Amino acid sequence: MKNLFSSIFTLSILISSCGETNEINESKILLNFNHHCDNVALSNDLLTHTNQAGENYNVLTLKYIVTDIKLSSNNKDHEEILIKDLHYVDISDPSTMFIESEIIENGSYILSFRFGLDSTKNVSNSLVNELFHPTMAWPDMMGGGYHYMKLEGSYMNDSTFYNTHTGPTMGMDHSFSVIFGNEININNNTENLEYSLDMNINNWYQNPHTINLAPAIMMDMPKQMQLMGNGMADVFTLQSLID
Template identity: 30%
Template sequence: MKLIKFFAFIFIGLGVLSCAEDNDDATPFVPTNVTTPMTSVDFKLSNDFDGTLVDNTNFTTLTLTNENGEVLRAERIRYLISKLELTSVETGTVYKLKDYNLLDISDETTYNFTSDIQIPLGNYKLSMVWGFNEEDNVDGVYVDLNAASWGWPQGLGGGYHFLQFDGKYNVDTASPMPFNFHNGTAKNAAGEFEQNFVTFAFDTDILIAGNTEIELKMNIAELFRNPNTWDLNVLDTPLMPNYTAQKMMQQNVASVFSIGTISNN
């Protein structure tokens, strides 16, 4: 009887040792073919004047009334945005999507663009710059912008325009007048140049869950108000060398953009 118990004890011990050795040697299975889903991001730029769509089909025929009551008609609208970045809500990682995009309201192909890189799926916040910041606003370095006659005069600081908005105002009268609402670097009375860009950091949560398109909406009417009600009868042209006008533009630009529809397909 004692001999049977002895062998039983040996077998149980060997079983325990075997299990222990199996547990010690076990390594978790890590699949080697799993990758983080990545995607590019599409952008759509839409423009309106207090809800009235402004695009290549109608921008020269619309009559628009600004905050000060001047009735105007556009002849050219072009603007530059740059440094488009998405910051991950989960990790804080910043992804630089696009260096810049020049929108020309007369050319619908400039309304849409795709990010230069792919990013992981997740939740993000968007930021961007109106025009170029000081680091990027370097005179003559962008071949495509040079070809588009987008340069800002060297005597006013060089670099590039942020906005060209040209047209006529008081078009409801017998004496329409031209305006050239151009924005870029500001030159003060001492002959010093001040960077005049605006940084946008949107609060909207953006879910990137596949083929994502982000709509960026620009309300052109905001250029003429908030906080400065613009009187075109006083400030129409030339505005590029006008320091006060340039700083007023910078203040008004801060409210022109918002995030519209976000779609994931």
């Protein structure tokens, strides 16, 4: 009988240990979209911001589309976890300023996304059920599809306006991939993670190309290429909000 109790006690310890070892991780990732000009909060009133060309400006409108938001595993299989296929950000709508993932398995990951829509997705009237369809449609006479971004405001004075619109000028794919070097580690001790996905507005107009707020950027192919180059350089950064 003594041996029986001893065996049962040992078995219960083993079962308990297995339960502790195989705990299911329930961590999620929250991405907050944040926008600033060289760490200064966006102004929609005074001409607070100054770009590389020396132009003072404000930001009245900022709307853009990001796609293929995903985590890529650093393991040998390089598995990918899609967080969201398409997300529309409008700074006037707080509900568009964050994304919450599903539960993420343990592992080490790199976050990436595509700014805009690539040529396979950017087709006129293909997203008619999206709320942004009417406002983000790209003119058919310029290739059709959808804008990647509408960045608008006034500059130099309160009656002179700029419209930095990016998209598929004449059918060209000016979307680009953003891959962050920050390693995101998740294990059984990890609680929910929160990150700020920051856009520095000033960096659209500098590094490596200095771009002024001249009109007709939509139709200017070289400017669209320069904006793409600047966007790929350092417009976006990823910051952890939880130590």
